[in-house]
Amino acid sequence: MKSFSAAEEKKGLTVLTPEDGFRFHCHPGRDCFNRCCRNITIFLTPYDIIRMKSAAEMTSSEFLSHYTVTLIGDAGLPVVVLKMQEDEEKTCPFVCGGGCRIYPDRPWACRIYPLKPESTKITEKAGKSYYSVMEVPFCQGFDTDREIAVKEWIQEQGVGPYMEMEAPFKKILADNRLGQTKITNEKIQQMFYLACYDVDRFRRFVFESTFLDRFDIQEDEIETIRDDDLALYQLALRWIEYGMLAQHVLKVKPEVLAAGKKELGIE
Numbered sequence: 001m002k003s004f005s006a007a008e009e010k011k012g013l014t015v016l017t018p019e020d021g022f023r024f025h026c027h028p029g030r031d032c033f034n035r036c037c038r039n040i041t042i043f044l045t046p047y048d049i050i051r052m053k054s055a056a057e058m059t060s061s062e063f064l065s066h067y068t069v070t071l072i073g074d075a076g077l078p079v080v081v082l083k084m085q086e087d088e089e090k091t092c093p094f095v096c097g098g099g100c101r102i103y104p105d106r107p108w109a110c111r112i113y114p115l116k117p118e119s120t121k122i123t124e125k126a127g128k129s130y131y132s133v134m135e136v137p138f139c140q141g142f143d144t145d146r147e148i149a150v151k152e153w154i155q156e157q158g159v160g161p162y163m164e165m166e167a168p169f170k171k172i173l174a175d176n177r178l179g180q181t182k183i184t185n186e187k188i189q190q191m192f193y194l195a196c197y198d199v200d201r202f203r204r205f206v207f208e209s210t211f212l213d214r215f216d217i218q219e220d221e222i223e224t225i226r227d228d229d230l231a232l233y234q235l236a237l238r239w240i241e242y243g244m245l246a247q248h249v250l251k252v253k254p255e256v257l258a259a260g261k262k263e264l265g266i267e
């Protein structure tokens with residue numbers, strides 16, 4: 001097992017595999033306790049939002065409007081950032097004297113710290129993952145003899161389910177067809193935001209629009225998505241893939257197809 005300390009990083013980027021170790025130990029006894037929960041930019045994944053809005057006992061729409069800001073990323077798609085408080089230190093709205101108020105549901109970025117993924121499309125295709133250790137001068141967590149392997153840290157911090165839920169989302173974003181032209185169509189941006197981030201509003205869209213009349217969704221899936229956010233998120237990703245990448249991951253009902261063809265005069 002290769003071992004790594006923050007001091008070594010100063011000599012250049014050290015890339016770690018899941019088997020490699022690094023030294024880190026964070027606990028409430030540190031003078032820097034909670035300092036890392038200020039003045040930072042935390043991008044939220046769709047799964048982060050599902051976990052955090054449940055912890056905050058809010059709907060996704062309420063959570064998004066209270067706690068997030070939305071930006072448009074390089075590809076022209078919306079990205080969601082945790083909105084810090086407007087105090088001098090830009091404090092996270094979830095931090096309190098005892099630590100993180102939503103610790104069991106804290107976002108992915110807070111769990112993986114101090115590691116930073118260094119994987120690329122190529123390494124991911126090859127099924128390999130790489131990480132570096134961030135250099136944060138005030139963080140005393142590096143001042144320890146406790147050594148832990150990257151894969152153990154990932155397990156200890158409960159990152160696994162986040163990676164699993166993130167994989168299909170990342171796969172869509174990594175599709176070469178999306179990178180070719182920057183998306184500027186507001187309707188597409190809104191559709192992406194609705195499906196990926198605002199799960200409760202997407203549920204209303206599915207059940208209150210013509211969605212279920214158009215798409216062939218099995219009865220048992222329809223029943224599941226009534227109150228299962230993760231199942232609904234999976235359907236949302238299929239809808240995004242269908243709409244943006246023209247993938248046949250959703251089946252249009254035969255009668256809808258036939259009516260469309262008739263309208264176009266091709267049958």
Ligand code: SF4
Nearest residue numbers: 026032033036139141
């Ligand atoms: S040791 Fe680092 S991660 Fe832990 S509380 Fe201090 S600054 Fe935050």
Ligand code: SF4
Nearest residue numbers: 037092094095100110
């Ligand atoms: S969500 Fe929790 S762990 Fe993350 S920055 Fe806020 S208080 Fe800290």
